[in-house]
Amino acid sequence: MNPLLEVQGLSVAFNGVRVVHGIDFVMAPGEKLALVGESGSGKTVSALSLLRLVHNAEVTGSARLQGRDLLQMSERQLRGVRGDEVAIIFQEPMTALNPLYTVGDQIAEVLQLKKGLTPNQAQTASVELLASTGIPEPARRARAYPHQLSGGQRQRAMIAMALASSPKLLLADEPTTALDVSLRGQILDLLSELQRQHGMAVLLITHDLNLVRRFADRVAVMERGHLVEQGAVSDVFAAPRHPYTRMLLTSKPERQVLDPGAADEAATPVLQARQLRVSYPVPLPGLRGWFKKGEFVAVQGADLDLAPGRTLGVIGESGSGKSTLALAALGLLPHLGTLQVTGSEWVEARRAGQERSLRQRIQVVFQDPYSSLSPRMTIEQIVGEGLLVHEPQLTAAQRRDRVVAALTDVGLLDDPGRGGDWLQRYPHEFSGGQRQRLAIARALIVGPQLLVLDEPTSALDVTVQKQVLALLQRLQRERGLSYLLITHDVDVIAAMAHEVVVMKDGVLVERGSVGQVLQAPKHPYTRSLVQAWA
Amino acid sequence: MSNSTEAVAPEPLRASGQVGASPSKRAWQRFRRNRLGYWSLVVFCVLVVASLFAELLSNDRPLLVRYEGQTYFPMVRDYPETVFGGDFESNTDFLDPFIREQITRGANWALFAPNPYGPKTLNYFAREPNPSAPTRDNWLGTDDRGRDLLAQLIYGFRVSVLFALALTFVGTALGVITGAIQGFFGGKIDLAFQRFIEIWGSMPELYLLIIFSAVFAPSISLLLVLLSLFGWMGLSDYVRAEFLRNRQLDYVRAARALGLSSGQIIWRHVLPNSLTPVVTFLPFRMSAAILALTSLDFLGLGVPPGTPSLGELLSQGKNNIDAWWISMSTFAVLVITLLLLTFMGDALRDALDPRKQDR
Numbered sequence: 042m043n044p045l046l047e048v049q050g051l052s053v054a055f056n057g058v059r060v061v062h063g064i065d066f067v068m069a070p071g072e073k074l075a076l077v078g079e080s081g082s083g084k085t086v087s088a089l090s091l092l093r094l095v096h097n098a099e100v101t102g103s104a105r106l107q108g109r110d111l112l113q114m115s116e117r118q119l120r121g122v123r124g125d126e127v128a129i130i131f132q133e134p135m136t137a138l139n140p141l142y143t144v145g146d147q148i149a150e151v152l153q154l155k156k157g158l159t160p161n162q163a164q165t166a167s168v169e170l171l172a173s174t175g176i177p178e179p180a181r182r183a184r185a186y187p188h189q190l191s192g193g194q195r196q197r198a199m200i201a202m203a204l205a206s207s208p209k210l211l212l213a214d215e216p217t218t219a220l221d222v223s224l225r226g227q228i229l230d231l232l233s234e235l236q237r238q239h240g241m242a243v244l245l246i247t248h249d250l251n252l253v254r255r256f257a258d259r260v261a262v263m264e265r266g267h268l269v270e271q272g273a274v275s276d277v278f279a280a281p282r283h284p285y286t287r288m289l290l291t292s293k294p295e296r297q298v299l300d301p302g303a304a305d306e307a308a309t310p311v312l313q314a315r316q317l318r319v320s321y322p323v324p325l326p327g328l329r330g331w332f333k334k335g336e337f338v339a340v341q342g343a344d345l346d347l348a349p350g351r352t353l354g355v356i357g358e359s360g361s362g363k364s365t366l367a368l369a370a371l372g373l374l375p376h377l378g379t380l381q382v383t384g385s386e387w388v389e390a391r392r393a394g395q396e397r398s399l400r401q402r403i404q405v406v407f408q409d410p411y412s413s414l415s416p417r418m419t420i421e422q423i424v425g426e427g428l429l430v431h432e433p434q435l436t437a438a439q440r441r442d443r444v445v446a447a448l449t450d451v452g453l454l455d456d457p458g459r460g461g462d463w464l465q466r467y468p469h470e471f472s473g474g475q476r477q478r479l480a481i482a483r484a485l486i487v488g489p490q491l492l493v494l495d496e497p498t499s500a501l502d503v504t505v506q507k508q509v510l511a512l513l514q515r516l517q518r519e520r521g522l523s524y525l526l527i528t529h530d531v532d533v534i535a536a537m538a539h540e541v542v543v544m545k546d547g548v549l550v551e552r553g554s555v556g557q558v559l560q561a562p563k564h565p566y567t568r569s570l571v572q573a574w575a
Numbered sequence: 576m577s578n579s580t581e582a583v584a585p586e587p588l589r590a591s592g593q594v595g596a597s598p599s600k601r602a603w604q605r606f607r608r609n610r611l612g613y614w615s616l617v618v619f620c621v622l623v624v625a626s627l628f629a630e631l632l633s634n635d636r637p638l639l640v641r642y643e644g645q646t647y648f649p650m651v652r653d654y655p656e657t658v659f660g661g662d663f664e665s666n667t668d669f670l671d672p673f674i675r676e677q678i679t680r681g682a683n684w685a686l687f688a689p690n691p692y693g694p695k696t697l698n699y700f701a702r703e704p705n706p707s708a709p710t711r712d713n714w715l716g717t718d719d720r721g722r723d724l725l726a727q728l729i730y731g732f733r734v735s736v737l738f739a740l741a742l743t744f745v746g747t748a749l750g751v752i753t754g755a756i757q758g759f760f761g762g763k764i765d766l767a768f769q770r771f772i773e774i775w776g777s778m779p780e781l782y783l784l785i786i787f788s789a790v791f792a793p794s795i796s797l798l799l800v801l802l803s804l805f806g807w808m809g810l811s812d813y814v815r816a817e818f819l820r821n822r823q824l825d826y827v828r829a830a831r832a833l834g835l836s837s838g839q840i841i842w843r844h845v846l847p848n849s850l851t852p853v854v855t856f857l858p859f860r861m862s863a864a865i866l867a868l869t870s871l872d873f874l875g876l877g878v879p880p881g882t883p884s885l886g887e888l889l890s891q892g893k894n895n896i897d898a899w900w901i902s903m904s905t906f907a908v909l910v911i912t913l914l915l916l917t918f919m920g921d922a923l924r925d926a927l928d929p930r931k932q933d934r
Binding site for chain 1: 596597598599824825826828829830831832833834835839843844847848
């Protein structure tokens with residue numbers, strides 16, 4: 042059979058810097074190929090440059106779609122191919138859909154352009170397409186604007202739009218990354234289903250090996266612009282040849298935490314909450330809003346207990362209130378109910394003028410290592426800042442020694458002697474994983490008992506995630522730290538947590554030890570989470 | 576238990592060896608790459624520094640006189656005419672041909688400034704009627720009162736630039752402070768301040784200037800106060816928006832969690848990261864201030880009479896339309912000044928644009 046797409050020696054360069062170094066692959070009609078790699082490996086750029094959709098990129102090589110070289114086509118010819126024979130689904134459906142038009146209109150536009158339907162026919166056809174993606178009440182949804190749909194529905198609408206032209210090849214660029222875990226499986230199943238019905242080929246770009254295993258026929262692994270390995274999914278997963286593939290496949294975080302058995306009842310819990318309630322004021326519509334503020338309850342009736350040296354995992358999807366819970370625990374948001382950190386209430390500590398000593402006991406590491414470090418401060422200033430507040434008696438030299446020690450602790454410096462020039466660097470010179478280590482060092486330097494970890498690894502690549510989690514586990518073993526770990530990733534929970542609570546819509550729906558929750562989930566929501574993970 | 580998993584080499588540093596440049600240093604390097612902006616800055620600085628020493632460049636008194644074996648410093652001290660063999664006890668007029676001859680005769684000598692006129696000098700011994708076209712005596716001609724145009728331009732430029740610097744400094748400081756307070760604390764403080772700004776901003780600035788210039792004796796400091804009172808609002812909005820954005824970033828939250836006070840957070844964390852619009856607008860604010868002073872002077876509401884001023888020269892140019900040298904040369908000075916500032920502003924905007932990559 043003739044191949045559908047034949048890519049040979051595809052290279053992409055920006056301003057003379059090559060980011061993709063001559064990759065070759067072939068796709069048969071109706072084949073599902075997954076392009077895997079970490080961020081920066083060039084997988085998205087490779088796929089998008091097939092349609093010359095990358096600005097300022099110098100693309101060389103050849104990409105033959107049924108014998109015609111896409112890279113040699115004129116812009117006009119290429120426009121005929123885009124969205125017709127080759128369609129694309131992007132990662133973030135909110136920005137990929139035009140917010141000013143209804144979803145139905147946007148699908149109908151494709152139908153009119155590519156299939157020459159009349160507006161009326163196009164409207165009917167767009168409703169049918171939406172129905173085929175499993176959106177409930179498709180006729181009503183077709184009249185909805187993108188912001189009126191949920192994330193999963195938006196991605197379904199994007200898929201309907203991509204299918205409108207009955208493409209032969211569908212480029213799916215991280216189609217599930219922006220979605221909650223429980224939705225990812227559904228969207229992937231839908232893609233498989235539609236792929237079978239339409240007999241189109243799908244090029245799935247992803248960093249998530251679970252998706253590859255579930256979805257693809259063949260897999261191609263990219264590392265720093267090179268295609269290092271390709272083959273049938275079963276072969277590559279069973280017997281990876283290239284070391285990078287092996288590293289990716291073993292990147293699932295390992296559990297190396299102490300299991301102290303049952304919590305010591307006598308010890309003061311480092312964090313205890315009873316009937317915790319956190320709410321935000323929201324503006325009310327209309328005239329009422331002039332006199333009164335509405336209230337959005339983000340966390341409702343939460344009971345938490347965290348014993349010293351243990352990790353409490355909080356899992357839930359976006360918007361479930363888990364980050365609000367973290368900010369409340371840090372005393373950064375007002376709350377109702379009791380919330381005690383190492384036996385003291387925030388409100389009382391503030392009244393007694395002891396807020397500072399309480400702050401020393403609880404520290405935080407945030408999700409995004411790019412926004413959590415001030416870009417205009419040096420590493421020494423960032424990490425040493427806590428000492429200025431909590432141990433102002435230190436001299437500059439002592440402070441510097443402590444900063445070097447903290448950086449060594451988090452594995453950023455292997456030789457404390459040559460820390461000098463490191464300390465004067467700025468955050469932008471560090472990679473994501475290194476920045477996250479910096480954030481951990483900043484939190485640790487004041488000697489806290491409890492660390493709040495708000496999605497500490499979800500912005501990192503899988504191999505880096507594994508390293509950072511291993512670091513956190515080692516620090517816990519060595520120092521008896523307690524962690525309040527907030528995440529949406531069941532892998533992370535399985536590796537780190539002793540106890541788990543599951544949050545949904547601001548309420549804790551399930552709690553128990555990590556074994557109980559992951560092996561015998563009771564609440565239907567937990568069950569769907571665990572299913573998607575296993 | 577082994578640490579094998581953690582030991583997977585932490586990623587190498589991107590720029591190994593050298594200590595990295597701070598964000599402001601990188602911005603400066605980007606600024607230097609814009610050659611037009613960079614050279615505008617150089618030229619502008621040279622012009623400003625030169626105008627600060629205007630007394631050495633354009634002065635109706637000699638810098639140094641050697642007369643009858645004695646040394647005199649007329650630039651800094653007054654000498655009666657009798658000292659140099661004149662008849663009167665009054666201050667020496669060094670443009671007087673008789674005095675000139677006295678102090679340059681024989682072994683006597685005098686060191687004059689390159690342009691031997693001050694901004695207010697009336698040359699009673701001029702050879703041409705006022706206003707005079709450019710001659711060898713007056714390189715750019717004179718105005719309708721017989722004052723040298725070049726001298727007036729030099730001193731007028733200095734007044735304009737110093738005034739603009741002061742106004743920009745005061746306005747920027749006020750704008751940053753008020754914007755920071757609104758943006759950082761938000762809520763009711765923000766709401767109240769915004770309403771105040773709306774009321775304050777709708778006051779008729781020009782009327783107030785006219786009224787005040789009638790009530791008080793006009794002076795540059797009065798003008799500075801009045802223009803400052805109304806000049807901070809635009810910047811305050813930008814700073815407020817930056818603060819609103821930056822105060823909820825994770826590094827500010829982390830600083831709060833560390834226990835820093837509000838003042839420390841503003842000073843160390845939010846402010847340095849919110850200054851981009853402030854710096855970007857500086858040259859444009861300068862040129863706006865120069866223009867404001869010029870137009871007020873043109874209308875006669877600006878600096879007190881007798882102060883060298885570009886606006887007053889423009890209005891003379893309008894009244895003496897056939898004396899083209901007045902309006903043309905003033906116009907040229909204004910255009911060059913404003914162009915230099917605009918080029919600098921463009922370069923600054925590029926330098927501080929976070930989307931521009933270093934190369």
